[in-house]
Amino acid sequence: MWRRSLTTTTAAVTTASNFRHKKWDALVIGGGHNGLIAATYLARSGLSVAVLERRHLIGGAAVTEELIPGFKFSRCSYLLSLLRPQIIRELELKRHGLKLLKPMASSFTPTLDGRYLLLGQSDEQDYLQISKFSKKDADAYFRYEAQLQKFCNFMDFVLDSPTPEALHGSASTVDRLKYKLENSKFWAQLLRRTLSLGQKGIVDLMELLLSPTSKVLDKWFESNLLKATLAGDAIIGSMMNINTPGSGYVLLHHVVGETDGDRNIWSHVEGGMGAVSLAISKAAKEAGVLIETNTEVLKVMVEDSGRANGVLLADGTKVHSSIVLSNATPYKTFMELVPHDFLPVEFLRAIKYSDYSSGTTKINIAVDKLPQFHCCKLNNKEVGPQHTATIHIGCESMEEIRSACQDACNGLPSRRPVMEMTIPSSLDTTISPPGKHVISLFTQYTPYKPSNGSWDNAEYRESYAKRCFDLIDEHAPGFCSSIIGYDMLTPPDLEREIGLTGGNIFHGAMGLDSLFLMRPVKGWSNHKTPIRDLYLCGSGTHPGGGVTGAPGRNAARVILNDFKKHYQ
Numbered sequence: 001m002w003r004r005s006l007t008t009t010t011a012a013v014t015t016a017s018n019f020r021h022k023k024w025d026a027l028v029i030g031g032g033h034n035g036l037i038a039a040t041y042l043a044r045s046g047l048s049v050a051v052l053e054r055r056h057l058i059g060g061a062a063v064t065e066e067l068i069p070g071f072k073f074s075r076c077s078y079l080l081s082l083l084r085p086q087i088i089r090e091l092e093l094k095r096h097g098l099k100l101l102k103p104m105a106s107s108f109t110p111t112l113d114g115r116y117l118l119l120g121q122s123d124e125q126d127y128l129q130i131s132k133f134s135k136k137d138a139d140a141y142f143r144y145e146a147q148l149q150k151f152c153n154f155m156d157f158v159l160d161s162p163t164p165e166a167l168h169g170s171a172s173t174v175d176r177l178k179y180k181l182e183n184s185k186f187w188a189q190l191l192r193r194t195l196s197l198g199q200k201g202i203v204d205l206m207e208l209l210l211s212p213t214s215k216v217l218d219k220w221f222e223s224n225l226l227k228a229t230l231a232g233d234a235i236i237g238s239m240m241n242i243n244t245p246g247s248g249y250v251l252l253h254h255v256v257g258e259t260d261g262d263r264n265i266w267s268h269v270e271g272g273m274g275a276v277s278l279a280i281s282k283a284a285k286e287a288g289v290l291i292e293t294n295t296e297v298l299k300v301m302v303e304d305s306g307r308a309n310g311v312l313l314a315d316g317t318k319v320h321s322s323i324v325l326s327n328a329t330p331y332k333t334f335m336e337l338v339p340h341d342f343l344p345v346e347f348l349r350a351i352k353y354s355d356y357s358s359g360t361t362k363i364n365i366a367v368d369k370l371p372q373f374h375c376c377k378l379n380n381k382e383v384g385p386q387h388t389a390t391i392h393i394g395c396e397s398m399e400e401i402r403s404a405c406q407d408a409c410n411g412l413p414s415r416r417p418v419m420e421m422t423i424p425s426s427l428d429t430t431i432s433p434p435g436k437h438v439i440s441l442f443t444q445y446t447p448y449k450p451s452n453g454s455w456d457n458a459e460y461r462e463s464y465a466k467r468c469f470d471l472i473d474e475h476a477p478g479f480c481s482s483i484i485g486y487d488m489l490t491p492p493d494l495e496r497e498i499g500l501t502g503g504n505i506f507h508g509a510m511g512l513d514s515l516f517l518m519r520p521v522k523g524w525s526n527h528k529t530p531i532r533d534l535y536l537c538g539s540g541t542h543p544g545g546g547v548t549g550a551p552g553r554n555a556a557r558v559i560l561n562d563f564k565k566h567y568q
Contacts, residue, residue: 019290020313024048024321026559027311029297029337030499030538032060033083035327036280036291037552038537038559040091043287045560050319051289052311054296054499057274058281060327061498061505062547064274064431068485071438072431073364074273075487076498076505078422078440079266079390081257082546083276084160087553096282099270100259101427105385106266108373109229109392110475116375117225120265121385133223144220149263151205152256154193159256159543161186162554163517165526175565209249209512213242214398216251224397231401232392232420237505237545239359239445241405242398246512253510253544266390268424272431276547300324300337300534308534323533325555330508330520330540331356331501334529343530350521355509356502358491359408359445363465366484367437370423371476383426391421394471404445411451413464416471417443436484443468448491448502455490506545507538516542527555535559 026042028035031053039049057063061076080100088094106120117133119126123142130138164183167176194202208216213234217227231242234251241247259265269275281291296314303309310320326333334343334351370381395401395418404414425437432438446464453460465488466480473479491503500507508514517525520540527535527542537555539545 019050019292020317020319022048023310024050024319026050026323026325027052027319027321028325028327028537029300029311029333030054030060030327031058031277031281031291031293032327032538033062033277033280033547033549034538034552034555035060035325036277036284036289037087037091037549038325038327038556039289040280040284040287041553041556042559043284043289045556045563047563049284049289050321051284051291052295052297052313052319053291053293055497056293058291058293059274059277061500062273062277064272067364067487068366070433071366071436071484072272073438073487074269074424074440075364076362076489076494077273077547078362078424078442080269080273080276080547081259081264081266082548083257084549084553085258085261086160087549091280091283093276093279093283096279096286097271098276098279100267101270102259102262102265102267103385103388103390103427105389106264107229107392108386108389109225109395110373110375110386111225111396112474114375115225116373116386117229118386118389119229120389130223130226133225134221137221137223137226140220141226145264147204148252148255150197150201151208151252152263154197154205155252155256157189157193158516159548159550160554162527162558163525163542165517165528166523168523168528168530169532207248208252210246211248212245213247213251216248217398224399228395228398228401229392231398232395232418235401235405235418235444236420236442237358237360238509239357239405239408240509240511241409242401244511249512249515250510253546257546257548268388268422268427270428270430272424272428273547280549297337299339300326300333300531302339302342302531302534305532306342306530307532323535323559325535325537325559327538327552328499329356329501329504329538330354330536332499333536338531338534347521347524347530354520355511355514356504356507357509358448358494358500358503358505359405360491360494360503360505361413361443361446361464362489362494363441363443363468363486364488365439365441365486366432367439367479367482368484369435369478369482370426370437371439371472371479371482373476375475387423387426391423393419393421393475395419408445408447411447411449413446413450413467414444415467417464417468418445419443419468419471421472441468446490455492461488461490507540508545510544515544519544527551527558 025047028051109117164186259267299312308324420442425432494503
């Protein structure tokens with residue numbers, strides 16, 4: 001039974017010196033954006049809440065760090081689009097300092113033969129740009145975008161709703177009927193939205209969800225450059241090949257976002273991605289949440305009855321609470337933080353053998369000048385639309401993407417990595433000295449344990465970084481000589497420093513077998529766990545990864561609903 005406490009003002013004045021000695025309504029393990037969002041909603045509903053973050057700063061993967069004097073890196077996540085608009089609105093994040101910087105163009109793909117594809121300036125420009133490579137594709141592109149838009153509208157309801165999971169444990173007949181009624185409402189709304197697509201729309205959606213990305217794009221387009229540019233959304237952050245069945249869903253997942261109502265616009269954030277977490281933390285503190293950094297949780301404390309009742313910190317301190325939320329990965333939570341005696345064997349095996357693989361290495365670079373791409377044939381050194389866009393390097397064709405992935409499947413870092421390159425300082429003057437710039441490289445594919453070396457070896461790491469830099473230099477001569485310094489996070493680094501199991505940025509693979517009612521594992525998709533009063537609120541839960549905030553918001557809704565059942 002929970003202890004009811006409407007102690008917002010008490011939480012607000014609790015200090016670091018005494019927070020360990022009080023009993024909280026809720027403790028949140030991990031100060032990533034989802035944990036902060038869940039904490040804020042709970043505190044706004046009257047619960048006393050503390051967030052415990054292992055690192056010296058909050059944000060998880062959405063952080064800004066000044067690792068080279070004067071240069072502020074969005075060290076992991078680097079663009080914002082997926083953050084649910086109702087969270088921005090409900091938590092008043094713009095009032096708390098969130099400022100989005102829309103790019104002048106959305107996508108830029110240079111080619112070695114001197115051509116380029118620049119998308120996202122306007123419909124008219126998109127048509128002209130694509131027509132350079134295929135008139136047929138230019139005609140098809142807007143129908144393709146319209147179809148994705150229709151599917152995104154359908155997906156909004158699923159993303160913003162907790163899953164209709166089966167009821168666990170004992171419950172009264174009245175509670176069971178209420179639970180079934182709530183689930184029936186979800187399925188009824190989903191059915192209504194599904195039928196609104198029409199039979200053709202339903203079949204088209206199934207085809208997108210179940211098909212390989214290559215099949216989806218081959219159906220729509222003939223230009224290799226356009227297909228490769230669009231395929232990047234389907235592989236990002238995974239070891240998935242574009243020929244993998246179901247990879248089409250990730251293609252959709254990455255276009256469901258928006259900026260100020262404009263769909264599929266990926267914006268820079270003034271101050272870097274850490275500014276997103278900072279805005280959320282301001283909303284949290286205003287609601288009364290206490291946020292503690294440099295506070296590592298060693299274990300979740302569980303009573304003999306199987307109920308979570310607080311956490312054990314790394315320094316030996318016990319902090320008690322009525323409920324515990326884990327924003328850590330499912331693997332970290334159940335394999336390391338929770339006593340295994342209280343977990344069903346089948347559940348533990350499912351968590352242990354889930355797919356946490358990652359092919360991602362993030363490189364942040366400080367440069368002394370703006371890269372100039374020779375294909376643009378511009379002599380001025382001013383910021384152009386191409387500099388503000390997501391720049392696709394190493395993906396001029398679908399075959400290049402396949403080859404890069406195959407290298408990693410063979411245990412080798414890609415010989416010609418596939419990269420998303422962004423230049424946030426092209427729009428944000430607060431993150432680099434005048435005339436100098438910050439470059440973000442999201443590179444693939446890099447195995448967690450390469451067969452020909454180790455990421456612990458400095459020379460091996462440097463050889464991969466140089467491979468990436470040389471590839472950019474092919475398109476923007478002089479890039480290598482402009483580098484002042486860089487920071488590099490391989491999959492083991494992402495695991496060790498940020499807490500991402502396997503280096504997976506989504507807290508677990510985003511295949512169809514790991515989504516919705518299957519996330520994180522079958523039977524436990526609604527943020528609840530086999531440990532009573534222990535909840536998950538991170539990206540390892542529905543609806544998955546990216547800076548969406550949806551797992552945190554949905555978790556808070558589930559918890560508050562449970563709270564009402566106990567105290568009505």
